[in-house]
Amino acid sequence: MKTIIEPFRMKVVEPIRLTTRGDRELLLAGVHYNLFGLHSDDVLIDLLTDSGTGAMSAAQWSALMRGDESYAGSPSFYRFQSAVQDLMPFRHVIPTHQGRAAEAILFSLLGGAGRVIPSNTHFDTTRGNIESSGAEALDLPCAEAADFASTFPFKGNMDTVALARLLEERAANVPCVMITLTNNAGGGQPASLANLRAVHEIARHHGKPLFIDGCRFAENAWFVKQREPGQQERSVRDIVRETFALADGMTMSAKKDGLANIGGWLALNDDDLALAARNRLILTEGFPTYGGLAGRDLEAIAAGLAEVIDEEYLRYRVRCNEYIGERLLSLGVPIVQPVGGHAVFVDARALLPHIPPLQYPGQALAVALYEVGGVRACEIGSVMFGRRPDGREVPARYELVRLAIPRRVYTQSHADYLVEVFEEIARDSRSLRGLRIVQEPPLMRHFTARFAPLP
Numbered sequence: 117m118k119t120i121i122e123p124f125r126m127k128v129v130e131p132i133r134l135t136t137r138g139d140r141e142l143l144l145a146g147v148h149y150n151l152f153g154l155h156s157d158d159v160l161i162d163l164l165t166d167s168g169t170g171a172m173s174a175a176q177w178s179a180l181m182r183g184d185e186s187y188a189g190s191p192s193f194y195r196f197q198s199a200v201q202d203l204m205p206f207r208h209v210i211p212t213h214q215g216r217a218a219e220a221i222l223f224s225l226l227g228g229a230g231r232v233i234p235s236n237t238h239f240d241t242t243r244g245n246i247e248s249s250g251a252e253a254l255d256l257p258c259a260e261a262a263d264f265a266s267t268f269p270f271k272g273n274m275d276t277v278a279l280a281r282l283l284e285e286r287a288a289n290v291p292c293v294m295i296t297l298t299n300n301a302g303g304g305q306p307a308s309l310a311n312l313r314a315v316h317e318i319a320r321h322h323g324k325p326l327f328i329d330g331c332r333f334a335e336n337a338w339f340v341k342q343r344e345p346g347q348q349e350r351s352v353r354d355i356v357r358e359t360f361a362l363a364d365g366m367t368m369s370a371k372k373d374g375l376a377n378i379g380g381w382l383a384l385n386d387d388d389l390a391l392a393a394r395n396r397l398i399l400t401e402g403f404p405t406y407g408g409l410a411g412r413d414l415e416a417i418a419a420g421l422a423e424v425i426d427e428e429y430l431r432y433r434v435r436c437n438e439y440i441g442e443r444l445l446s447l448g449v450p451i452v453q454p455v456g457g458h459a460v461f462v463d464a465r466a467l468l469p470h471i472p473p474l475q476y477p478g479q480a481l482a483v484a485l486y487e488v489g490g491v492r493a494c495e496i497g498s499v500m501f502g503r504r505p506d507g508r509e510v511p512a513r514y515e516l517v518r519l520a521i522p523r524r525v526y527t528q529s530h531a532d533y534l535v536e537v538f539e540e541i542a543r544d545s546r547s548l549r550g551l552r553i554v555q556e557p558p559l560m561r562h563f564t565a566r567f568a569p570l571p
């Protein structure tokens with residue numbers, strides 16, 4: 117059959133409250149055109165993030181009831197640990213309340229002034245944790261990553277030539293190498309096993325541990341199976357195990373490919389580092405057999421890890437995004453290609469060339485998506501990155517809008533509706549106007565800035 121169906125049916129539903137365009141115009145003015153200010157029940161289709169927003173399965177909901185809330189030595193921890201180690205064979209697994217807590221612990225130990233930590237592209241929280249330790253977070257994406265129209269299959273790869281050069285020149289300052297799977301900041305693009313093997317070799321040659329930010333490891337493995345020569349006959353599970361066998365540790369947000377609503381972990385092989393990490397964990401998160409989580413959360417993650425590597429699930433997951441991407445391209449809406457594993461990224465600069473970067477074309481598009489259709493998406497452009505630490509405002513490298521697709525939540529008719537909203541916007545895109553910022557905080561302005569539409 118050609119149709120790839122949602123490989124599940126629904127037993128519990130959440131109503132979506134329908135609003136009119138008139139309602140939404142008022143709501144937008146009330147939150148000063150910042151979509152983070154909206155109440156989520158005023159949103160029809162919420163594509164702000166794929167993090168923690170997925171639907172859990174019947175197996176996960178029943179596993180919650182098995183949650184054992186003992187302070188120390190809970191059987192829920194041991195089930196969680198063996199589910200992680202089944203896929204990611206690290207000696208130590210340290211639960212945290214979400215991904216950034218694992219990053220904070222890791223970089224409090226490996227970061228520090230004068231150090232530099234390379235990655236394909238660090239996610240914002242990783243960068244933030246590295247920088248707040250005093251170290252430098254260095255992005256070394258492959259050259260193809262910058263070309264939105266290139267259909268190179270592994271735009272999440274790391275630039276291995278640049279990595280080797282960095283380690284030859286500054287090895288003493290590099291405590292570890294990192295790689296983010298998939299590369300969220302770069303559009304949810306995967307890295308190949310060949311690239312991972314090369315990164316592993318370079319790191320090993322210089323005696324540096326390799327850490328994987330594994331948030332979307334299953335989506336990455338699915339792309340490897342689909343796209344990398346020689347990988348088609350392997351199971352996703354096998355590819356996942358090889359991926360992590362190439363690393364010395366990982367950070368994880370279980371809110372993505374853990375299929376859970378909360379949770380994360382730090383895993384690693386080095387005994388001394390694990391001891392130090394557990395000592396920090398006790399200070400900041402909790403005892404090592406629960407970290408920042410309840411026993412029931414550990415159970416939900418253990419069950420989620422068994423489900424996320426299901427290949428029918430992954431086929432459906434990635435196909436949903438491709439479907440949206442293909443339909444947008446056929447409308448002439450420019451997107452980052454190929455479509456990523458967790459999101460479709462729309463190129464607002466190309467769609468709205470009449471809006472200058474510092475009138476925020478991405479924000480203008482995000483506002484229009486909500487006004488026209490009640491869809492909430494996220495600007496990734498000059499609103500997010502335009503304000504420099506020295507106070508200057510400079511256009512970002514790109515003006516994107518991310519449509520992040522929650523896991524197992526929306527159906528094909530939601531996707532068709534989303535495309536229809538774009539159709540309406542694209543029909544008269546010249547009428548969209550930019551915005552100006554009327555109030556902003558000193559840091560991370562995209563969350564709370566206030567905007568006014570330009571006349």
Ligand code: F0G
Nearest residue numbers: 165167214215216239241300329331369
């Ligand atoms: N690493 C990556 C690649 C991420 O995408 C995220 C979160 C984190 C780390 C941090 O994990 O949220 O559990 O602390 N990304 C979300 C997003 C917030 O919307 O992309 P966390």
